[in-house]
Amino acid sequence: MKIDISFITINYNSSHHTIALIQSILHHTSIDLNYEIIVVDNASEPDDYTHLENAVGHFPQVSIIRNRINNGFAGGNMLGINHAHGDYYFFINNDCLLLNDAGNFMKSFLDTHNDVAVTTAKVTDEKGHFSSSYKQFPSVIKQWFGNSVHRALSSKSFPSNKIRLESPTAVEVISGSCMFFRAVNFDAIGGFDTVFFLYCEEEDMCKRVWDHGKQIYFLPEAEIFHKGGGSSGQNITLEKEFYISYKLLIEKHFNRLERILIKTALLFKQFRRIFTKKNGLSLFLFIVSGSPIHQSLRYKQSIKRVTSSLHSR
Known part of the structure; x- marks a missing residue:
């Protein structure tokens, strides 16, 4: 059976988040789409993994891959890719929730925009504020003088992440919490670089997308809630x-x-x-x-x- 979208997420001792994400995917995703949900468990504790398996393992759309070591974000997602069959890959953090048929909206956009390789949704927090859906790639000017000067002097006028975009817009870097790729473009650039364990994977990936001659877009029509810190916390x-x-x-x-x-x-x-x-x-x-x-x-x-x-x- 042809698979339209492969949802790929990582669980690490946070099965309550992963279960809620899967329930939101099952609830909001169009019945006209053929999709699979791939959960990579990055060596969670036995109780957490058992809770996850008992709660969602019986759904025919769901596959759980039990990893014996925590491979981090990039490594975990690349393990998921080994089991993915979709024309599109939807990488989404397990502490996110779909608020509408986001996967279908982003698929429809990429179906008609061959120059775009990856999109992200309007990702919001508990207060409805944008939750770092997009940002800028590091630069010498940005590091020394800040984002405003960097944008003013950049050859490409990417929007500030403080602006509420209301229409599809090209952006420089999108958050790793929600990345919707055309599979052939993701495969062509080699996927995530597993040298990165937890951070900066999205900056590296987005830089390589632009270097490959493809674009990155923010789509406000697709809506995602992101709690943040579901698997990591701050220390x-x-x-x-x-x-x-x-x-x-x-x-x-x-x-x-x-x-x-x-x-x-x-x-x-x-x-x-x-x-x-x-x-x-x-x-x-x-x-x-x-x-x-x-x-x-x-x-x-x-x-x-x-x-x-x-x-x-």
Whole structure:
């Protein structure tokens, strides 16, 4: 059977979010679409995985892939791709909810816009505010002088993420919480780079989409709710993880002079935060030390033993 959309999400000790997401997909997605829901469980604790399996494992649209190690965002999604059959890939965070037939809206847009490879929806928070649906790619000017100056001097006039866009609009980078890809375009650029464990995957991916000659669009007609922090929360360990990924991003996409300028600006900013932010000194020293990748959460885990299941693959 031809599959129109492969919904792909990651569960990590947050099955209550994943179950709610799946229920919203089943409720809102058009019956005229053939779709599958692929859940990659990134080595959750046994109780959380069992809860997930018992709640949604019986739905014919749902496949649960039990991972023995936490591969992070990029690695988890790429594992899901190995089991995906859709013409479109809908990567969505498990702490999101569909508020309407978002997948169908984005599919219809891409069906008629061959120059666009990926779209995102209007992603909102509990107060109805835009929840970082789109943003700008890092640059020397942005790091030193801010977003406004960067936009003014950029060769492409991408909108500010503070503006409420009311029509389909080309944007530079979209949030990893909601990425709707044409499968052939995603496959052509090699998918997510698994060198990134938790952060900066979307910046890297979107940069490669533009470099590949395709566009990225924000579609306000498609609506998603994003709670945020469903699997991670906020602590200094995760902040360090961000700077590890940010360093990898800068090293990958900028020349030597640009890297020096960006890292210098980052050091100045973080130095000021020593006096204003909790854990500011620890983060400053971490960045000064080069944000060493060996401190990544990727290397602070062991492979788990799991039992077989009728519902998982």
